[in-house]
Amino acid sequence: MTLHPKGFDLSLGRIRALLEKLGNPQDRLPPVIHIAGTNGKGSATAFSRALLEAAGYTVHVHTSPHLVNWNERYRLGAPGGGKLVSDDVLADAIQRVEAANAGQQITVFEILTAVAFVLFAEHPADAVIMEVGLGGRLDATNVIAEPAVSLIMPISVDHQAYLGDTVELIAAEKAGIIKKDCPVVIGFQPFDAARDVLVSTAERLGCPVSIYGQDFIAYEEHGRMVFQNGEGLIDLPLPRLPGRHQMGNAAAAIEAIEAAGFTISEKAIEKALTVVDWPARMQHLTHGALVDLAPEASEIWLDGGHNPGAGVVIAEVLGDLEERRSRPLFMITGMINTKDPVGYFEAFAGMARHVFTVPIPSHDAGIPNDELAAAAERAGLSAEPVHSVANALKLLRDTWPADEIPPRILIGGSLYLAGEVLRDNGTPPR
Template sequence: MSKAAAAIERLMELHPKGFDLSLDRILRLLERLGNPHLNLPPVIHIAGTNGKGSTSAFIRALLEASGLSVHVHTSPHLVNWHERYRLGAQGGGQYVSDDVLAEAVERVAVANNSEYITVFEIMAAVAFVLFSEHPADVVVLEVGLGGRFDATNVVPDPAVSVIMPIGIDHTAFLGDTIEAIAGEKAGIMKRSCPVVIGFQPSVAALDVLVDKAERLRCPVTVYGQNFIAFEEHGRMVFQDEEGLVDLPLPRLPGRHQLSNAAAAIEAVRMAGFDLTDKAIEKAMLVVEWPARMQRLTHGALVDLAPTGSEIWLDGGHNPAAGLVIAEAFAELEDRVPRPLYLITGMINTKDPKGFFEAFAGMARRVFTVPIGSSDASINNADLALAAEAAGIPAEPVHSVANALKLLRDASTNDEVPPRILIGGSLYLAGDVLDENGTPPV
């Protein structure tokens, strides 16, 4: 175990792992640390139910293609805690080193003096310490949960606040209506600071967001009204009030990535940074984001699958994510038909039937698996029942490796090799990347 992981493990024994939404504790802690959140480069703050991580990746790619150094905070991590903190550098940032992260964690823990606080709040404070003490041109700051009371929501004047698609999720914390959830996400908006509203599948959510931005007198741009992206002749066309930009399709697959890329371009512009067409084009070609429609081409788990299989990994875990992932697989099926199989694990705060319904009529079978890294894993037999209730034949198995071996043993030489989606949880995605020997770098 690394030094940083050991230090964080000690904190997790002392403090709650879950969420207790409030800003009082982290503001108290940050004051003891010298208020590092007030000593940051311009901040791009991102909330939303889905698409936050991909949009963060696009924004980083755009800024780095423009020659800028970018700090990035995302959560959760997939394999190692270090993934939550990318420190900016000319030519491209890197995950924080173990020594630097361990020292920052220990310093924050000492400042907290064992007082009640959640682990996420401590780790958010670590981000502010790291980002204030290492030079960079921009900070990309992803919300952990919600917005209004999220531990990242202490930056008083972000360069731009970005709200990505909102759906029903985390209802125990955010409310059980789309309007209530949108209101929580809108809490990252700050008076007179620019706001970019990405694609919103719900008109009710959009109305809440626009109303809040107008009440705060924020300059606001809205996907579908002030900017848009669409595919034309195998290219991506981005359009806003500055005109059209003809671009290659993003490296991240799926039609939903066009609207994520568009929000990222608009956010960088609204934050006051110049973007050349050349920089935007480069960003579309180099952007990467692990466990979001990630193609696995080699590794220990890949070797267990039927020869010639096409294996994809995606951490999407709610009904809205299921719809966009299923749409991406429908596009793949149109181009190169293959039988689709799902290997799925989920945690008990999610809606498994709603997730599976997106794949009804597409997936031939679901293999349901437990998630070893989460105490909240849904029992694989119960998860199989949810898949069958959604209309997909399902079989509970012990592991991803077990599922891949079953597919291999059942395959014949005259069959088209399968297309396999492993997903349903970022925890499962992290376990898969670790076991496969292909962690994020």
């Protein structure tokens, strides 16, 4: 058996043994905001970080996967805003974790998660935001005994091979991050069955629980975001991240940060909503090497969403953009074979004029572009396979009629593809 047997091998035994050898750094962390969910956990992480930093707190952040550079997984808290871990500090932590593991069977994600605990225990900060990798119950991050809050974002069907094939089973896995007597915040849930599993778990474990739509909510009014909970009502600017769904994500983060015991003023919340940043989630690409290949004045969006639930949300965002300015929509899509491509593409039926499907060179589980094109056609879309994102953009540029409004282009279907695009475009996350 190799050192890293599989990408996914869900278990807590190996990481607990490794952390024991490292002196259990996970027990020496600042208060932890632990975030799970099928969709929206990355956005909730971004909002939580923005809220804490706007209020003057220092915060460590763990996210996965990285888009371009491994350093993106670890943001170390610092006055004035956290910074991605430096190469030398990261290399030293990885080396020490590998040495402690001493060749025992383990996965790459477990090694990387142990690195997060080592880094966050050794560098002072006021808070840690820990994003779950996959699922919850058996995810390597789930060795935190007493989170300041467990935040669970929207749950839908994804990773069925590992988590189960119904929303109830998947919700039960995500609910594994709920710990006895620790606060729980449940974000918007598209499926009542999932919400019921989460609520019953929280109640069984005696947790203070706050539920979207019952204990807190957010909605748009007069071009502003209204947030309301038991403390009252706050009038706020719309979040900087595009899409109506981001109001729900922002609301869940606000509620979670308060449930974790942090004090955030209304002024800090306002600032956070206007500065929040989250690469590859409806990211507007306005410049770069790839952007230069598209038809002049094209509107280009990048989103790593890759399941049917994400497809619905992205299509809604694009629909809102269409209301403001009509443009023909083209998609450039690559996906890996653990996803449901037809379910993803169905969200765009009747919206997209054409889909270019591309391979994902950086991942050996990418769906071949001809198979992906066939999946798009089964969802009712016009599609063709091409060799690369650059190839698709050049094809559009070379055939675009001079008298037609420039297109709106959505590049997406995979965070791995999004990472390649940011790298090739020369605009990696900072």
